[in-house]
Amino acid sequence: MRPFLYEKAADAAEAVHFFAQRAQAKYLGGGTNLVDLMRENIERPEIVIDVTGLSREIRDVDDGGLVIDAGTKNTTVASHRTVRERYPVLAQAILAGASAQIRNMATVGGNLMQRTRCYYFYDDAARCNKRERGKGCDAIEGFNRIHAILGASSHCVATHPSDMCVALAALDAIVYLEGPQGARHLRLVDLHRLPGDTPDIETELRAGELITAVEIPALPFAIRSTYRKVRDRSSYAFALVSVAAALDVDDKGNVRDVRLALGGVAHKPWRATAAEQALRGAPASEENFRRAAEAELKDAVGLAGNAFKIELAKRVIVNTLQKLAMESGAGS
Amino acid sequence: MNFTINEHSYEAELDNRTSLLDLLRNHLGFTGTKKGCDQGACGACTVLVDGERINSCLALAVQYQGRAITTIEGVGTAGEMHALQRAFVEHDGFQCGYCTPGQICSAIGMADEIKRGVPSAVTEHVAAHNIDFSNEEIRERMSGNLCRCGAYNGIVEAVRETFAEELAS
Known part of the structure; x- marks a missing residue:
């Protein structure tokens, strides 16, 4: 690990101020990803700004939504009464990720900013365009079981590893930022980028911008929502494929509204807009769920080690929607 | 510091x-x-x-x-062991013992999480007020502690016996 200067920020303005003091700076939350990457010399900040002293509350918004400060621990979010009752998909997604020890350390902001778990990214003897642009990618013809099937490029097939972000994508979360040029916000689905020919640029954050909070807009039908994760062992493993879904079925058995997002399949949490579009207004039937899944995976590309994920993703989508439809008394 | x-x-x-x-x-x-x-x-x-x-x-x-x-x-100490340490000895909750201090600290933290109502990935209803202190819950909640000797059955028994009364829902 390279030596670094450590500063603890009292508030967002001070954090942004510290960030500007060195060319290579990093905000530090729980450290569960950053400390590991620093130890491997993949991250080499000259200054580390500890932002765990910032406010970490979960607040109700008047219209029924929630605002979660970025420094809130993952366990705190998953245990929060309102999250569990109104957004079960979010509590379940968090609990499906990592281990209890890591969830006790990890923050919401850090979860959004965590980096891929591609083995070649961690291995400095391998070529990786994410570590060094233009060097090549050893994953494309290597072991790529955990790699992307949607939105990848010839430069990078890495996936975003977060479970929480998949639920946040489905819930249309908004990410609040504070930076040298002031405050702004982005939709969560617009925060992370596809790799293209610059896989080293992973988010739309500008230099020095700090995530301060995440807002979850009111979504009454999210009370019927769920997270389904398929992985190589039953606990403490990253997703091969995961699905976050919320389903609203009217009394005639038609889909009034639906939210669907996929994890483990792309460089970013993948909001399944094609599937959603195919489902709105259609009968909530297994046949239509399958048709929607086909529409979403239409452009999927499999590699030697991960082509199975295309059919797996379709099946997990159908199965998850079936379960939600059954719970709402519809479905077949 | x-x-x-x-x-x-x-x-x-x-x-x-x-x-x-x-x-x-x-x-x-x-x-x-x-x-x-x-x-x-x-x-x-x-x-x-x-x-x-x-x-x-x-x-x-x-x-x-x-x-x-x-x-x-x-x-705990050798002379004054924690109840969970005694249970690990009784139930063969270890062989080489290398993971044991982590297992024990982890289980103590886990028991407190259940007491505070923190759900887990296997909790049937994520909004449930009472969490069933089952073997399935223990295994899921302890998944961040690996034991390469594979003493998991003994570990689960030791954890269950130690906290069963305290965590009866």
Whole structure:
């Protein structure tokens, strides 16, 4: 690990101020990803700004939504009464990720900013365009079981590893930022980028911008929502494929509204807009769920080690929607 | 830097890069806490901070000044073992023993999480008020602690017996 200067920020303005003091700076939350990457010399900040002293509350918004400060621990979010009752998909997604020890350390902001778990990214003897642009990618013809099937490029097939972000994508979360040029916000689905020919640029954050909070807009039908994760062992493993879904079925058995997002399949949490579009207004039937899944995976590309994920993703989508439809008394 | 470990104060001159794990083992002699993978995968380094379990290998010590840190040395001693330590002996909850301090700190943190109503990935209804203290819950909640000897059955029995009464829902 390279030596670094450590500063603890009292508030967002001070954090942004510290960030500007060195060319290579990093905000530090729980450290569960950053400390590991620093130890491997993949991250080499000259200054580390500890932002765990910032406010970490979960607040109700008047219209029924929630605002979660970025420094809130993952366990705190998953245990929060309102999250569990109104957004079960979010509590379940968090609990499906990592281990209890890591969830006790990890923050919401850090979860959004965590980096891929591609083995070649961690291995400095391998070529990786994410570590060094233009060097090549050893994953494309290597072991790529955990790699992307949607939105990848010839430069990078890495996936975003977060479970929480998949639920946040489905819930249309908004990410609040504070930076040298002031405050702004982005939709969560617009925060992370596809790799293209610059896989080293992973988010739309500008230099020095700090995530301060995440807002979850009111979504009454999210009370019927769920997270389904398929992985190589039953606990403490990253997703091969995961699905976050919320389903609203009217009394005639038609889909009034639906939210669907996929994890483990792309460089970013993948909001399944094609599937959603195919489902709105259609009968909530297994046949239509399958048709929607086909529409979403239409452009999927499999590699030697991960082509199975295309059919797996379709099946997990159908199965998850079936379960939600059954719970709402519809479905077949 | 100043640290509070097992209710005593310690001072250490540290490089910012020092992990909480290396502080405990190399600087202060709390060698009960073990270094396994040193990357957050095995749980051998689990300690309690303000009662919550964390991986000390992924923690920069500088972030933990002034917090109440509990290591296995603060849980029990050879002469005065914690009930869970006695249960591990009784149920063969270990073979080589390397993961044991982490398993025990982790289980103590886990019991407190259940008491506080923290759900898990196998909790049937995530909004449930009462959590069933089942073997399935113990296995899921302890999945961050690996045991390469495979003493899992004994570990689950020891944890279950120790906390069954306290956590009966």
